[in-house]
Amino acid sequence: MVRTSSLVSALLLVSACQKPPEASPAVPASVPMAAPVKVAPFSLSVLQDAAPSGCTWLRLESDGRRRALVTVDAACDGLQLAWSPDGKHAAVRDPAGSARGPGRVWTVDLTSGQGSAQLLPEEGLTGAVGFDSVGRLVALTAHTGELVRRDDVFLFEGRRIPIPELDEGAGLAHAYRLDAGAWKRIETVATRGDADAVFALATTEMLVSSTVAGDLDALVAQGLDEGSQDAVRLDAVVPDRGHDVFGGWARVESRGGPLFAWQTAGEQTALMMPVRWEAEDGHLGEPEGLALPARSPVRAMARGDLLMLAGETQARVYDLGSRRLAASFDGIRSARFWPEPSSLVPHGATAATGQR
DSSP states (O other): OOOOOHHHHHHHHHTOOBOOOOOOOOOOOOOOOOOOOOOOOOEEEEEEEOSSSSEEEEEEETTSOEEEEEEESSOSTTOEEEEOTTSSEEEEEEGGGGGTSSOEEEEEETTTOOEEEEEOOSSSEEEEEEEOTTSOEEEEEEOOSOOEEETTEEEETTEEEEOGGGOTTOEEEEEEEEETTEEEEEEEEEEOOSTTGGGGSGGGGGOSEETTSOOTTBOOEEEOOTTSHHHHHHHHHOSOOSSOOSEEEEEEOOTTOOEEEEEEOSSSOOEEEEEEEEOTTSOEEOOTTOOOOTTOBOEEEEETTEEEEEOSSEEEEEETTTTEEEEEEESOEEEEEOOOGGGOSOOOTTOOOSOO
16 A cells, blocks of 8 residues: 655645635626526536636626635646535535645535635545535545455455455445544455446445536436438538547437437536527527537536526527527536425435436
């Protein structure tokens, strides 16, 4: 097992989060369009590049209010979030930190806006961070150190842990709980040693929110057969997609009817431009004011009568009833609807994202 030196640990902790400076406003897009339609109030969770470096996490309100929650000394790309069950605390994880040591997680008091950095457990590679039902922070790790093996068991700290099906790639996974600023190991199991090893832990299913759980507001995309009526119709109205990314058309069902987007091929599929839906006159058109780059990825989320389409640095919110644009934001990343406390119930860390 590799141990981080005390000097490196100290340097990582010195990089704790700062009191958030005023990040650049998430300004409305400058695309000519009609006045936005009025909708019920909503809140968004977004990330924004901070100056001169780092990333600021913000809460944006539909009435224009914005609150900077915390700024961390890490790039916005890849940052992962989790919320406590009462919605008053959160965790911000920097997966890229593991390349410099055990990695970091920031715990944030969403009421006061105060946050602090915490080194993740040194033993193993952290696969997820989340909160249990009483709001305690939990880290799930895959053991990366040397293991003592005797026949069909691992010998670990005086315990004999059965190896699953004599798998040659088997290893251990651990669950840790943060108590008084220190990580306490609460579970250890043998695993098959693959990338999803931490999901063998029973603790995984007890998390109300985790950094790898799917967004409950994400809509499911269903790929269309190449010769289907919808696919042929889309090819006819979109003769030039603006890119040559291999894939096919996909259909996303929403309360306001179907949405169509290009879907990449492969094991991990993703939606991207172009995007079309039916206008009031029945023809297929791009949603009002969407205006994302031709190769932009697109995430589709819905809550109630609202639909959000998010690109890499943009978010557009639509009223599903009228299919009109309600709000538009540029210069922000990882936009999603702010979780409602009622949605934070144990559902495991492996919930699907919907866009598979």
